[in-house]
Amino acid sequence: AQKPVTVTVTGAGGQIGYALLFRIASGAMLGPQTPVRLRLLEIPAGLKSAEGSALELQDCAFPALESVEVTDDPARGFDGANVALLVGARPRGPGMERSDLLKANGAIFGPQGAAINAHAAEDVKVLVVGNPANTNALIASAHAPDVPPERFNAMTRLDHNRALAQLAQVLDVPVASISNVTIWGNHSATQVPDISHGILTGPDGTQGSLVGALAKAIGSAQDMAQWFATTFIPRVAQRGAEIIEVRGSSSAASAAAAAIDHVHDWVLGTGSSWTSAAVVSDGSYGVPRGLVSSFPVTSQQGSWHIEQQLEMGADVRERLEVSVNELVEEREMVRSLGLI
């Protein structure tokens, strides 16, 4: 029998939590054979909702679900955690400045980082979903000096998946036939979708350039470039706003699916293509060391590796600089607020 894995979900009583818990418990994240012990961490106001989910989880009779515990005590919530999904965060309220937002989230992610440091399993892997995700990951990591910074990620997989889906739609091909697409930088409006290395695999297995296929579908290389800058990038970067407008509330099931994909690939490995994840920078591609920024990554044996030596066009380079500057500013701000 496989060793049970303890998975902690913060904000478990929220809407992403509700979409996430059942998929974790069904085995979608770690495989159906891996027994899961769930810890649902909430604040007092969210406890009832999380307790309701715990009852429903029981009613699903998932074979892989060993136990569910609901708590508002971070020490208990992170006790023995092998995987921690930090979903609960403070949303931006009306009239809230960025510094207020960072401060409010620092008050959540600082103590949670410290609790992870003190109580989580030695191999803990942390994925921050709650926004501003990259900087929240930086804050949590700064409060967990005994956990290697590589184990604190922020989620850009939803942006990555949105990009794949949009491309598949334009080309009228299956999503799985598109690979090596990247989201660089911050999970924010400045994120940098990059299709320049994209590969399209045909039904017969032949591989060709994604950009070439798009140019053909759209008309010309010039029209393609125009479409990419004025239609595709805003579509992907502003998809969250579009969902809010249509659905009446923010993305939940798709965010949960992306978190499942992220942890699945981190723990069990990526296939032949790379994916996108915000990981601590080692200085690659000029992203200052220590920032949590999105890169093209593969995972082997439970560790991410940043794809090296990809050629970067001037356009991607310029956009990435803007996004990285935003991350640097956020880091400066949380430093001056004493949050890291």
Ligand code: NAX
């Ligand atoms: P909800 O407001 O539905 O749920 C948040 C839950 O977190 C609430 O139940 C609340 O009680 C709980 N919570 C707050 N502070 C907590 C703390 N200190 N400890 C434990 N629990 C706490 O929000 P939801 O729609 O689920 O979104 C959660 C977060 O995901 C937001 O910050 C949101 O911005 C972010 N998102 C991130 C995405 C990404 O791609 N990285 C996409 C989706 C989503 O917008």
